[in-house]
Amino acid sequence: MTDGFALAQGIAQASRQAGRDDPEVRRAEVQSGIVTAVNVISGTVDVGSIRARRLDTYQAPAVGDQVLLVQSGAGSWWAAGRTSSGADTAWTDVSLVSGFSHNGNSNGNVQFRVVVTAGTRMMQWRGGIGITYTSNTIPNSGNILTAPLGASFRPAGRRSITAACSAGSSSSLSLKIDFQMDGTVQIVGTTTATTDTYSTPIIRPPWVSFNNIQYSLD
Numbered sequence: 001m002t003d004g005f006a007l008a009q010g011i012a013q014a015s016r017q018a019g020r021d022d023p024e025v026r027r028a029e030v031q032s033g034i035v036t037a038v039n040v041i042s043g044t045v046d047v048g049s050i051r052a053r054r055l056d057t058y059q060a061p062a063v064g065d066q067v068l069l070v071q072s073g074a075g076s077w078w079a080a081g082r083t084s085s086g087a088d089t090a091w092t093d094v095s096l097v098s099g100f101s102h103n104g105n106s107n108g109n110v111q112f113r114v115v116v117t118a119g120t121r122m123m124q125w126r127g128g129i130g131i132t133y134t135s136n137t138i139p140n141s142g143n144i145l146t147a148p149l150g151a152s153f154r155p156a157g158r159r160s161i162t163a164a165c166s167a168g169s170s171s172s173l174s175l176k177i178d179f180q181m182d183g184t185v186q187i188v189g190t191t192t193a194t195t196d197t198y199s200t201p202i203i204r205p206p207w208v209s210f211n212n213i214q215y216s217l218d
Contacts, residue, residue: 032083035065045079052077059118082119089114094185095146096129099139104128104207105166110144114153114217123153123179125213129187133204136192148183155179159215163187165205171196172203179215 033047058081068080091111102109107128159179175189193200
């Protein structure tokens with residue numbers, strides 16, 4: 001008798017757990033679930049036994065995504081998008097080597113953060129860097145950081161970005177910034193020229209903007 005009662009309890013508990021885990025059983029209007037299949041042609045994803053149509057905001061779906069599901073009154077399912085993975089980071093000031101300074105052209109401190117966009121980890125930058133040249137040469141060969149960025153902030157390949165710079169003391173209004181796989185960041189394109197000609201331009205801007213710089217880490 002005792003064994004039969006325990007068996008019945010076990011079956012009931014398993015059924016309740018299955019109901020909690022299966023969206024089709026729960027029939028909740030709003031819930032979350034894990035994507036088990038992506039149906040590219042139909043624009044839908046499977047979450048267990050549920051097939052849900054993706055909203056336009058849910059781009060680049062992938063198996064394993066934790067998504068928000070919404071059920072209409074008629075019983076149709078919609079995948080509104082991913083829930084937060086917790087991978088986003090706060091804006092963080094970088095530590096600059098001598099010769100470089102924060103708040104160039106009053107653009108604010110040079111900062112970075114990581115955000116997840118359509119399932120892709122993106123590195124974002126903002127602020128402005130001031131530059132003090134010595135004998136017409138950019139400090140530290142253009143490498144701005146006192147130490148490389150941590151491993152989780154390094155791109156899978158070099159990211160070369162065009163950045164706006166001062167028109168003063170510069171024949172160019174932009175420079176290249178290389179974000180390297182080893183975590184270093186280098187400003188590229190300044191010159192040591194003393195005469196401003198086509199072949200030997202003077203490019204020594206006192207500031208470079210990091211605003212709106214963004215690239216994928218993966």
